[in-house]
Amino acid sequence: MPRTPKSKRPVDPLEHDHTPEAIAARLAEARKPDDLGDFVLGAVDGAITTFAIVAGVAGSGLSAGVAIVLGLANVLADGFSMAVGNYLKTKSDHDMLNRYRRLEQRHIAQHPDGEREEIRQIYAAKGFEGDALDHAVETITSDQQQWVDTMLREEFGLPTSPPAPRRAATITFIAFVTAGMAPIVPLVFSRSLGPDVTFGLSVGVTLLTFAGIGAVRGRVTQMSQLRGAVETMLIGGSAAALAYAVGRLLRSLAGG
Template sequence: MPDPTDPPPLEHSHTPEAIAARLAEVRKPDDLGDFVLGAVDGAITTFAIVAGVAGSGLSAGVAVVLGLANVLADGFSMAVGNYLKTKSDHDILDRYRRLELRHIHREPEGEREEVRQIFAAKGFQGEILEEVVDVITADKQQWVDTMLREEFGLPTAPPEPRRAAAITFFAFVLAGLAPIVPLAFSRVLGPDATFFLSIVVTMLVFAAIGAVRGRVTQMSQLRGALETMFTGGSAAGLAYAVGRLLSGFVGT
């Protein structure tokens, strides 16, 4: 039986063979950010419509129409925005890569000095520092990648734009449909019970998104769920309050 005072096991092995295999793996961009961005925004904005309509006293049919329109239009808009953002990241990376290649070609000694000063600032000195400079500058690809990371702070493998856009759109639609599903039962449940069920479903979606975020980032799943529920619920509450405030200007 394990001793409860023992430290938890590490996430991976540190044998030479395990380290070599892990470092040899191709590093793929993390899709979690795109998924969480799309899912949270989809749930928040769609429920904001449901809450705003409920706050203003409009019918469930209006919320369904507006919610579906929001899921498709805003989901596509967010996907396009994320595509353009990641495409810009690639364009910036390509621009600085060409810049570094030009500088290495025309001023190789100056670029070697930049590498030398970068690693001197990390504590290398003397013969070891010169060996590090020689090793890095012997491979032009490694040389350029080192400068992109160390001089400009750029990731050398940003997400693929079409993949980022597709994940964002899928997550937006999947989470964005949840708040309007209970509206299909509004005639049976009545407006108050339907709105309450929409709140419950939306909070469960927020909790699920937060739990996934917590699991992937290896923080507490409960904390992730509560954080996402709090931020999402705050936005939804604001939308409901605005709907109630403006209800006098909208015919019911």
């Protein structure tokens, strides 16, 4: 009687091949800048701030038209502002990296023995000694690019491949606008569905947006997508609930 083939065990995403080719490809991929932080930052902030306006308007009893106008203004203005802020931040990272790179290049040109001793002490602290230590120092200091990059990482703790400013800004803006539009879309149907149903749809769409962001985060970071979705929903939902509560409070204070 033929045996039933055993089901394959799910592959742990943290496990990988250890062939020379696979290792080289993996290390090359690891050196590329990571766009996840820019995406999550823009998307979560876009969804939260826009829904905060929708919830605040709903809580204060204002019309859906007001929420649409304020929400669209927020998506474009705040999205651009956040993109510019991220651009300036990443550009500052590049400027700082270039400044320290020039500093190390000057030190190597003027004080090569002292800089070589720094490399020696760095690798001695990692456990290298004897001939192995001598060989490591000789290998690194024989290539000035590698020498400088090693000093930037080990002495100053600087990443040698920070994200490109324009790319970081673009990803932040697109993520902010895309996620920020989600809470607004249901408001278009307010006249036919009524304000209560529309607001309920906006809540649902926003929570689904948070879940999607969290799932992407979980997939990229190799954590549980369900966990990422739940965490992001809880954090984003808490901010949205706070915005709605503030709107209700302001409405009651205004005698609405």
